[in-house]
Amino acid sequence: MSFHKINPDDVLFFKSVCGDKQVLADEENIARCASDQTEDLNYPPEIVLQPGDTAEVSRIMKYCNERLIPVTPRGAGTGLSGGALAIHGGVALDMKRFNKILHIDKRNFQVTTEPGVITQVLQEQLQAEGLFYPPDPASKGSCFIGGNVSENSGGPRAVKYGVVKDYVLNLEIVLPNGEIIWTGANVLKNATGYNLTQLVVGSEGTLCIITKIVLRLIPAVKHDLLMLVPFRSPVEACAAVNAVFLAGFTPSALEFMERDALEWSMKYVQSSGVSLPDDIAAHLLIEVDGNHMEELYRDAEAIAAIVQQYDIGEILFADSHEQKQTLWMLRRKAGEAVKSHSIYKEEDTVVPRAELPELLQIIKKLGREYGFHSVCYGHAGDGNLHVNIVKGDMSDEDWKTKLPQGIRRLFGEVVRLGGTLSGEHGIGLVQKEYMDIAFSSVQLQLMKQIKALFDPKGILNPGKIFMS
């Protein structure tokens, strides 16, 4: 693919569309848009554009499509698969000015928002109206809702409430040729034509630019209870996860953390909130929520009785809002803590929930074989385990050549267990070389044809998801 390099005429055009101040090529902005939260990748775009409305996005796309200028949409840059990186240069389409919540439709339990709204800001404004938008990725305090839709993000509450795709009703999108369409309708049930909405959710900015998002909401939930359960065996912790569900409970979060994850996170945020006896190897963080406290106490006690059948330490019941905040912060900061600790790679494995104990054993076995240390944590209730492979003492050569073979083996086992490559981070740049493990050539061909249908010239976020 031979792309056009941006020249002064192009810059003049972009300035005529967005205004001078929204066309940026200074070092700081280029550097900001050269990376996201994926490893230590660095791919500077040629220019950063900050359009202010859908019409501007449309004019930019039409122009770039005609001239073969690559366009890579960008939210808050919190992605974990390199999806927002302009690996072929061109335009970084920075959506930060799309930061308005357009309409909270309380009557219909819906919100229409622009994609550049921070997820937590959206959640809090809705909460103030008695409305609840559940998906809460670890980066909710900084990530954009548009990025969440593009990656089909999850988060701890997905186990009870589902992931982003379960809340997106309708999207306004701009196609690479500049056409503006809605993908569906603002309704809870829809059997009218193909589901373009769900085709766009999770498409990682490769099919179109999302400019408006309609989400369904549910009534705010009044209460929750949180407990931290220490296990002496990580595999037993994974096994306990399924025991909770088999007993008929659906917690609002069921998170797994290996000892290292919690320990590194405590160091990273300088918290001493949790005591960590030497014999504890993993924790489950379990939340139940609902509108009746007495029912929650009953459920929490029943769940405690289930986990007590395993070899556990003393259960910590969070007894204040602050303690809950601390426990959640420790879980949410695990990723950053690992990142600050060492060079690493994160794999976003997902398997049917009951296969988690086997997955964890496989990871450790592969680690011994390939000489890597791993720190695992994640949304165990969904079977979604984040495997952080830390470089540690591994040689640069082994890291570069041997490790990918180990990862390939790992994904092979994940697929054998009925799972797949990514639960919530997307494929983006860093997992695309493994797509052939999850999909046959027929499947991949079908997906590539869909890409070509939306983006025949291949200018939109090129080099992502597929190898070629």
Add this chain to the structure above:
Amino acid sequence: MSFHKINPDDVLFFKSVCGDKQVLADEENIARCASDQTEDLNYPPEIVLQPGDTAEVSRIMKYCNERLIPVTPRGAGTGLSGGALAIHGGVALDMKRFNKILHIDKRNFQVTTEPGVITQVLQEQLQAEGLFYPPDPASKGSCFIGGNVSENSGGPRAVKYGVVKDYVLNLEIVLPNGEIIWTGANVLKNATGYNLTQLVVGSEGTLCIITKIVLRLIPAVKHDLLMLVPFRSPVEACAAVNAVFLAGFTPSALEFMERDALEWSMKYVQSSGVSLPDDIAAHLLIEVDGNHMEELYRDAEAIAAIVQQYDIGEILFADSHEQKQTLWMLRRKAGEAVKSHSIYKEEDTVVPRAELPELLQIIKKLGREYGFHSVCYGHAGDGNLHVNIVKGDMSDEDWKTKLPQGIRRLFGEVVRLGGTLSGEHGIGLVQKEYMDIAFSSVQLQLMKQIKALFDPKGILNPGKIFMS
């Protein structure tokens, strides 16, 4: 499109694939496959094939694709939009032999099933294992799960538990060229490539043949309570629907029935289960479910207090399993009752829930203007209202030429209210002429290109969803 007529050589080939007894051209089978539950449509296929496994489907598709023989997949024939009708002749691909539940994976709350299993049979077998698959279309006692997936069916419980698309994890499909693929993975979260699964759900048999279905399940729910609330004003009944949700309740069903719907249904099934005072114009059927009876009683009382703020008659609380069965049967049989009563057309309108009262008023106004009587009922909690237009005294000429204009006006209003053409019945044959009301030419073009990508020769269920 010029299709190939089936000749004796083709029949020999089909017999070599499926066996002699599974290649049917007798009057009875042709007549059976010539219609579904949509109005009084009649389109006989040239031949009926009953393949027994995926490999047979693959060979049939490859053969028909090469020879331009149209193939129309068929479940139980309970569809309400003509989706299973072979309007261009060719093969009716009768999936009735795909009737095995392949694997109930209790550990992972999943089931793998063939598409020709009756939905209620599937539900009952799962229930016996403590597992719950909620979507329950009115025809659940006879419809196939494969048809439900193809139409993205709903049913009363969708209001709390979602529609079919919310339960489909993975599908084995046969493409028109005979290739066999899975669309995804058996996991609760998936951010790995484009969502082919959701593209196939609701695609009405126009993209591929579904041969295996993996559904996620939830723990069985222990208890439910049911009440029937009579209203003196249908518009007030619709308004009360939203009041229940605004108060923070999510019933497991919230169904609306105009007086005629209930009255005709009672006559049709010869039930005297409900007394129907002269001043009652509509009913809401409200169900709550959960695992703790005391909580259900509390919720039911609170909901009763909400509806009592409207002009209602005496609420009937179903106090036995039999009474619940009777009330549900009366609701489920409303469609058949209307069908037996008169020539009719059913529109499957869906709007944002709070717009229901306005939608109902618009329907009645249009009825006065165009001279039609309508009987409305449906899943009010989802904003999904089935509008049954009965021919009654309307002249044949008006029915043929004037009524479509009225329906066009109706759908125009539905779209203006934020809604769309079909909530759960699909577009199929009978609604395709209205697709331009819901979608622009760009949207339609995109969908048609997706169709062409899966089915380049246009042999699969031709003449459905799109006008050309």
